[in-house]
Amino acid sequence: MNFVRRHPVLVVTGVLGLLLIALALLALPLRSVPADADAAKSELTAAVEAFKVGDVEVAGTHLDAARTHVDAVTDVTDGFGARVWSWVPVIGSGVGDARHLGTALSELTSAVEAARTVYPQVSGEDATLMEGKSVDLAVLADVTAALRTVEGHVDTARSHLDDVDGSAPMIGARISEARDEALDQVVPVADGIDRLLPMVDQLPATLGKDRPMKYLVAMMNPSELKYAGGSMLTFSVVTADNGTIKRGETFDVETAPQIFRNVYWDHVEGNPFVSQYSQKITHANIAPSWEVSGEETLRAWEKLRKRDVDGLIAVDVVAISRMMQVTGPVYVEGLGQLRADNVVERTAGDYERFTLAQQAERKALNRALVPAFLDQLFSGNDFVSTMQAVGDSAGGRHLAFYFRDDVTQAAAGEFGLDGALADTDHDYVGFFTQNLVGSKADFGQRKSISSEVTLREDGSAEVVMTAKVKNGNDATVDGELSAYTDPNLEGNLALFLPRGAEVSKVRVADSDGSRDAATTTGDYYGRPYVEQPSLVRAGESGTLKVTYVVPQAATVTGDSLTYLLDLDPQPTVEKAKVDVTVRFPAGFTPRPQTAAGDADSPVWTTDGDGSARWTSTTFDTRTSLTLVASRG
Template sequence: MTTPDFVLAPERQHRSSGSSSSRRRKRRRRIIFHSIFWPLLALLIIGSGLAAWWLATSALAVRDDLEVARAQVVAFQKAADERRFEELQPIADELDAAASSAAAPTSNPVWRMAELVPGVGENVRAVRIIAEGVDDVSQQVVQPASGLVGEFGISRDESGALDLEPLRTATDIAADAQDILDGLEADLAGIDTDATIAPVSDAVTQFADVVESAQGTLPGINAALAGAGAMLGIDGPQTVLLAFENNAEATALGGGPAAQTLLSVDDGTVKIDRQVSSTELDTQAPIGTEIDESADQLYNDILRTEINATTSRPDFPTAAALLRARWDRDLGITPNTVVMTDPIAVSRILEVTGPVSLPGGEQLTSDNVVSKLLNEIYFRYPEGGAESDAYFAAASAAMFDKMMAGDYDIWQMAQALIDVTNSGSLMMWTENEPTQDLFAGSRLDGTLPQTNLGATVLGVYFRDRSISKIDYYLHTGAKVTVDTCTPEAPTYTVEVTLRMDIPADLQFSLPEYIDSREPGAYRTEVFLYGPAGGSTTEVAVPNPANGTTTGPSVIDLGRPAEKYTVDMVNGQTAVVRATFAGTPDDAPVEVRTTPMINRTGVELVEATCG
């Protein structure tokens, strides 16, 4: 039997070459392309009979339903972004109706049989995967999420414990979303786009991009939900060590964690068990925790001996291990979870909660909390000691009570926590491995990426070595020149500027606790990290200020790391520089820095090729 002549093909080609080609170009940015179905119909009508007629009619119906679904997805995202939560359920219902209608024909045996037809089947299969994917997302993610999001809030049971059911539900929805997107990603990757017509190939590519984009946001969502669960004891009783960094004594992760609070959490019940200052911990005997040799080389023995140097390395698991080991050795307690934050994060959070009151009536606000906790307190209590420790303890307890009261907009708080996490001022580690795994890929885990997938991350970090709280007055900046003129061998030149800027009326009257152990002379260490898998090609000191030394140069955390020791006096500027060679798979540059009181300005410059 000979194959019938495909008499409609020329006509379809003629029709699609005119005005429809313009429509196709305009709609190519859409997830589901209006234009893929006409060429697909031309391929499907290879014979006569009811099956071919049904398949063609169904393809048109699927096209229309997916167009409606696409519009509803856009509307849902916009309403969610604008927090018009009352509109989410009606939009979700319309999306569900369209998505279900689109997916229904693709499960019919006729559709599935068409997937086996040479020259046609891969096109039909691709459309089915897209339709089923939209339906799965609608039913298992959008529908349940729309019902939850408008009601999500903070409530307590009769015992005063927080109700964790909304958190459990949200966690389950996010887990389902991850499973669905993982499956879709694999299915789309399995489509042979060499065997599909161009519009279908383009649709597959665009839909894969959407899935990839969603995959990029899910780790942060899952990490946030897992972190909230760990902080509230969703998996049962545990101890949480909450460490507050002092950014006036800078380290890579933020500052010395001299003020620490131990929490007991269990199924929504959270209480303060103990507040500890560095004076209660042995700061002389080294911690025996196993650490990479490269870390010992860069950060020397104080990483293990001095509590305020615990956060020297830009790797929160290292800091968490050292803190847990210190608590175990000195206090006989091994916290299950370690959380670290700083007054910079508190300032952002107070924008949402409003001011907190301390005993005696003093208020901490978003505008004054950094200054009061990191500078003014040392003028008030020049010797530090018990009085300043008591002040920090009172401030910590007041802020904790304010957070736990829940008298604020939960969505504004969620955004604030996202902001401080992305700026490096909130990190978390837990011994619960499934929960810790959910932190991977988010800034919450406080690590540098092991690859350059998605972003080529460079690091600019500082550590105070004046034994002071002088970094309240330190100003820093970084200029990064990206040279991709030879794509297979990109380079990154990182130039860092430091300037000590103490007001003239304070220069000779700073409290001893703020000023250096050698008054008027200040030492800061700078650590520059290159791209994962890269190497260092140049180390330079364009301006040594009062004296700058370099080294060691090591490979730390899977990337080249350079150390500079900079000595300055007030008013001086120092400049250090390193150039790193990257790898051919490098992505757009992202620069991470120590969260400084005076934020490190970062300038990205593209090298001129010529």
């Protein structure tokens, strides 16, 4: 005690020294955390990639290895030494961050483990979810429960990542980088599950758990376009009863000409694209969104067939081709093999010259494709890849589902299956064409869209939109004008505009010359549109150029402008080209940002003059673009 009283500084120094030595010893295990975390992440990535290609055994090996590394991380970050270090001022925040990262990694591993338990039931040779055109509703319930477990683990991981502070000295930058990298992976997964679960919850009822459900299947021909997609020329009805799928006979103009007679049905309220007179069911999908065109089609069908149906599946041959990439070719008796690389050409292409025998062959192929599509969709073979093909096709509007049940329809919309237009209050592009003469010339249609946006400081913008259609059909071949083999594009060009847009100028240029047109706009459920008739002869081009003001093209936050643009494609055979240039007010500098939905060209490029540009040569999917600029 005397020594302590006489030499307090030495004593305190000694105690602090011992404490530092103890803390250093306790911290030694933390040195292994980065290596184990990196190894766990690599193993998890390898496991997910193996699942994607259906190699469950290899995926399991990687997943087990990931769990070993994750447990090593959490044993350290949750251990006694780490807890002691977490009480140390300043440095302790880094230890807490490491604990959050370790827990998030553990939760993500648990999520993949939960998916692993049901994956063999969903995909692979021994899958039991779908078999013999039946969905096992008990297995579906297991899959739904597992998906909710996955959701819980992913949400917990996201919460721990959000709690990472990243301000600790020396290691803060590295921890922040790890957090941001993890969030980039976790957020899309979490959002995807949130969109998927409502649809999964509705599947039992949709598959006839409570009562038999009937769905009209309409196959669209993209060589004869309406605003929503190709003309519906082949139909069938499928019944879902307690998970068992039964498809009915196939109808077309040859086997059931009475279905294609003129008839009047009660139209959807507010739909501007309807006739006041009787018309064919092939005109039911003029409205660009399937929530309207789908209901119009079902009303027409019920008037013709006197039988109620619960929903519609609209699909074109481009979607069927995508499906065949997964499920393989289809053999049609007497007509040979249809493959992913030839089905579009054989069923929708080269309408310039036809004998009656060739036309009959195409119709036979179309009749064969509807049952082939349904057999593929409900085969259960490689279920995961099949659903990915469905999602890809729906994103390009080559496939759409419409359900009369409002809850189910809303769920389909959450997952992007409903064929609706983007519901944005900001800038918007929707360029659609409509064939007016019944020819099959739209196979040769080539679209390009150019948008020049001049932003103002209040977030409004003047936009000059130039929508162009080139007729790629052979000009040297004389088809029968205004008929099946007409090579000319004769119809309407329509630009659907942002909400609240005010049009100041419209100009049309086509085979009949160049001319100014009225600036009057139509109204499609709150979205204005400009529609003009046009004739584009084979080998020539038609252009619709519209100048308008968007009231809220960008949001304003302090010294920042955030420009927002949504684009919807029309399901043409050939992909469109898009070029968007945005010019910001003086003093604002844009910074490039990734655009969701277009892997071909996902980044804005800047020229250093206050403008930015986004281009795509293969635009064929719903796309949302965001671009931020700051003052100074």
